[in-house]
Amino acid sequence: MPSAAVAAGALPTISAVVHVPSSNSSTPSNGNNSSNQNGSNSPGNVNSSNGSSSSSNMNSSNSNNNNNNSGQNNGLNNGYIENDLCGIKEVWSNNLEEEFRTIRKIVQKYPFVAMDTEFPGVVARPIGEFRSTSEYQYQLLQCNVNLLKIIQLGLTFLDENGKPPPGQYSTWQFNFKFNLTEDMYAQDSIDLLQNSGLQFKKHEELGVDPYDFAELLMSSGIVLSESVKWLSFHSGYDFGYLLKMLTDTNLPQEESDFFELLRIYFPAIYDVKYLMKSCKNLKGGLQEVAEQLELKRIGPQHQAGSDSLLTGAAFFKMREMFFEDNIDDAKYCGHLYGLGTSYFVNGNSALENNENSVTSTTPSNGNGNSSNGSQTAPPPAPSSS
Numbered sequence: 001m002p003s004a005a006v007a008a009g010a011l012p013t014i015s016a017v018v019h020v021p022s023s024n025s026s027t028p029s030n031g032n033n034s035s036n037q038n039g040s041n042s043p044g045n046v047n048s049s050n051g052s053s054s055s056s057n058m059n060s061s062n063s064n065n066n067n068n069n070s071g072q073n074n075g076l077n078n079g080y081i082e083n084d085l086c087g088i089k090e091v092w093s094n095n096l097e098e099e100f101r102t103i104r105k106i107v108q109k110y111p112f113v114a115m116d117t118e119f120p121g122v123v124a125r126p127i128g129e130f131r132s133t134s135e136y137q138y139q140l141l142q143c144n145v146n147l148l149k150i151i152q153l154g155l156t157f158l159d160e161n162g163k164p165p166p167g168q169y170s171t172w173q174f175n176f177k178f179n180l181t182e183d184m185y186a187q188d189s190i191d192l193l194q195n196s197g198l199q200f201k202k203h204e205e206l207g208v209d210p211y212d213f214a215e216l217l218m219s220s221g222i223v224l225s226e227s228v229k230w231l232s233f234h235s236g237y238d239f240g241y242l243l244k245m246l247t248d249t250n251l252p253q254e255e256s257d258f259f260e261l262l263r264i265y266f267p268a269i270y271d272v273k274y275l276m277k278s279c280k281n282l283k284g285g286l287q288e289v290a291e292q293l294e295l296k297r298i299g300p301q302h303q304a305g306s307d308s309l310l311t312g313a314a315f316f317k318m319r320e321m322f323f324e325d326n327i328d329d330a331k332y333c334g335h336l337y338g339l340g341t342s343y344f345v346n347g348n349s350a351l352e353n354n355e356n357s358v359t360s361t362t363p364s365n366g367n368g369n370s371s372n373g374s375q376t377a378p379p380p381a382p383s384s385s
Contacts, residue, residue, distance in 0.1 A: 019180070019183075019184060019185050019186075019187060019190075020184050021181075021182050021183065021184065082197070082299065082300060083173060083299050083300065083303065083305055083306070086298050086299050087168055087169055087170060087171065087298070088154075088169070088171040088172075088173050088298075088299050088305035088306065088309070089168075089169040089171065089172045089173065089305075090173055090175065090305075091172055091173060091174045091175065091208065092175055092202075092206040092207065092208060093177075093206055093207065093208050093209065093212070094206065096174075096208055096212060096213065096216065097216065099172055100216045100217075100220055103155070103157070103172065103220055103222070104219075104220050104221055106157050106165050107157060107220065107221050107222055107228065108221070109159065109165070110157040110158055110159050110164070110165050110170075111157075111159075111160075111225075111227050111228045111229060112157070112158040112159065112160065112162070112228075112229045112231060112312065112315075113155055113156070113157060113158075113222060113228055113229065113230050113231065114154075114155070114156040114158065114230075114231040114232070114308045114309065114311045114312030114315065115153070115154065115155055115156075115230055115231065115232050115235070115238060115242075115308050115311070116153075116154045116232070116233065116235075116238060116304045116305075116307035116308040116311055117150055117151075117152060117153050117154070117237070117238040117241055117242075117304055118150075118151045118152035118193060118198075118302070118303065118304045118307075119145075119148055119149070119150050119151055119189075119237060119241060120148050120149065120151060120178070120183070120184065120185030120186060120189050120190060121148075121185055121186025121188065121189030121190075122140070122144050122186065123144060123147060123148065123184060123185070123186050124143050124144055124147060125140055125143075126139040126140055126143055134255070134338070134339055134340060135255065137236070137338045137339060138236075138255040138258065138339055141236050141237055141240050141251075141339070142240070142250075142251045142252075142253065142258070144237075145237060145240040145241055145244055145251055146244070146250040146251055147184060148183075148184055148185070149176065149177075149178055149183055149184075149210075150176050150210065150241040150245070151175075151176055151178050151193065151198070151203065152173060152174065152175055152176065152198070152303065152304035152305075153173070153174040153176070153213075153241075153242075153304055154171060154172070154173050154174075154303070154304030154305035154306070154307055154308030154309070155171065155172050155174070155222075155308060156170055156171040156172075156305075156308040156309045156311070156312045157170055157171075158170070158312050158316070161316075162312065162313070162315075162316030170309070171299075171305045171306075171308060171309050172305070173303065173304055173305030174208055174213060174304075175202070175203055175206070175207055175208060176203065176207045176208050176209075176210060176213070177203060177204065177207030177208065177209055177210070178200060178203040178204065178207060179203075179204045180200050180204070192302055193302060195302075196300050196301060196302035196303055197300050197303060198303070210245045211245075211248070213245060214245040214246050214248065217245075217246065218246065223246065223265045223266065224264070224265060224267075225267070226267045226268060228267075228268065229268045229269075229270065230266050230268060230269045230270070231270050231272065231311055231312050231315045232269065232270070232271050232272065232311060232336075233271065233272045233273050233286045233289075233307075233311045233314070234271065234272075234273040234285075234286075234337045234338065235269075235271050235273075235336055235337070236336045236337070236338055236339050239262055239266065239269070239336065240258075242265075242266075243258070243261050243262065243265065246265055247261065255339065255340075258339075259334075259339075259340065262334070262336075263334060267334075268329075268333055268334070269333065269334055269335075269336070270315060270327065270332060270333060271335060271336050271337050272286075272289070272311060272314050272315050272318065273337035273338075274332065274335045274336065274337040275315075275318060275322075275323075275327070275332055276289070276318075278322065278323075278332075279318055279321075279322040280322075282318070282322075286307060286310060286311060286314065287301060287310075289314055290310050290313070290314055293313075293314055293317045293318065293321070295310065295313045295314060295317060297309075297310050298310075
C-alpha cells in the first residue's frame with residue numbers, strides 16, 4: 001500500500017485505526033501553522049483502515065477510562081476548572097502573552113522546569129531494517145511527530161530544592177489548537193484524553209497557535225539557557241514536539257541531528273525514566289513510580305499540567321533517595337530514555353547501539369507487538385501516564 005518514506009530503507013505503516021483528514025479537509029500542519037514541509041512525510045501518503053475502534057500506543061484500558069475521569073467525578077464535569085482550583089494555570093490564546101510575562105520572571109529564580117505533553121497517540125510505525133532498537137525508536141518517533149500535532153504542554157517551575165514559587169500557581173498548562181475533524185489522531189488516545197477532562201471544542205476555538213507559542217518561548221529565557229534544568233519522564237516525544245514548534249520544521253531524519261538540536265535548545269535535561277536505571281526496584285510509568293515514592297498527584301491524570309507537576313516531584317524525591325542530592329551530569333544529563341547510545345528496560349541494558357540489528361516487517365497492532373504474533377517488536381512508544 002502507499003507509504004511515506006521516513007528514512008532510507010524505512011517505511012511507515014499505520015499501526016492503529018486512526019482518523020485521517022478527508023481529501024477536502026485542510027492539510028494538517030506540522031504543528032507550527034505551516035504545512036508539512038517534507039512531501040514524503042505528508043499524511044496524505046499514509047493510508048488508514050476504516051473502522052469504529054482502534055488500538056494505539058497511548059494505552060487506554062477500561063480501568064483508565066473508569067478511574068481517571070478527574071474533573072468529572074466532583075460534578076464540575078470540567079478538568080480545567082479542577083486544575084485552577086489546585087494551582088495549575090490554564091493557558092489559551094487569550095491569555096498566552098500575559099502568562100509568558102509571568103513565566104519570564106519566575107524562571108529566573110525557579111530554573112528547574114518539569115515538562116510533559118499530551119499528543120494524539122501513535123499512528124504509524126516505520127518498516128525496514130534498523131541498526132539498533134534505538135534507531136528504530138527514533139524513526140518511530142520522527143514519523144509520528146512529523147505527522148501529528150501537540151495537544152497540551154505542562155510546565156512546572158521549581159527551585160534547586162524542588163520548592164515552587166509563592167502564589168497560586170507553579171504550573172502552566174498550554175492548550176493548543178486541535179481540530180477533531182481536520183487533524184490526524186488515534187481514537188483511543190482521544191478517548192483517553194476526553195475521559196481525563198479535555199474539551200476538544202475549546203481547543204478548536206480557543207487553542208494556542210503553535211507558532212505564537214514558539215515565538216514567545218524563544219524569548220522567555222526558558223530555552224537556549226544552560227542555567228535552566230529540564231525535568232521529564234520518557235520524553236523523546238515531548239521534546240520532539242517542542243523542537244518541531246521551535247524550529248518550525250519537521251524533525252531531522254537522523255537521530256544524531258535530533259540530539260544536536262536538543263542540546264542547543266535544551267542544554268540540560270534529566271529524564272526521570274532514564275534515571276530509574278540506577279534506582280533499585282523503581283519501575284513502571286509515571287503514576288506507578290509516584291506511588292512507589294509515596295507522592296500524591298495534584299490535578300487530573302493524563303493532563304499535561306498534572307503530569308509535569310508529578311514529574312518534578314518524582315525527580316527531587318529520587319535525587320534525595322537514590323543520588324544523595326547529587327546527580328552526575330556526565331552520566332545522566334542530556335540522555336533520553338529509549339534513544340541515544342543505549343536502550344534500557346527497567347534498569348537493564350537491553351540493546352547497545354550498533355551491536356544488533358532490528359528488522360520490522362509487519363504492522364503493529366498498536367501496543368508495540370506484531371499483529372501476527374511472530375515478530376519480536378521493540379518496546380512501544382511512551383503512553384500517557
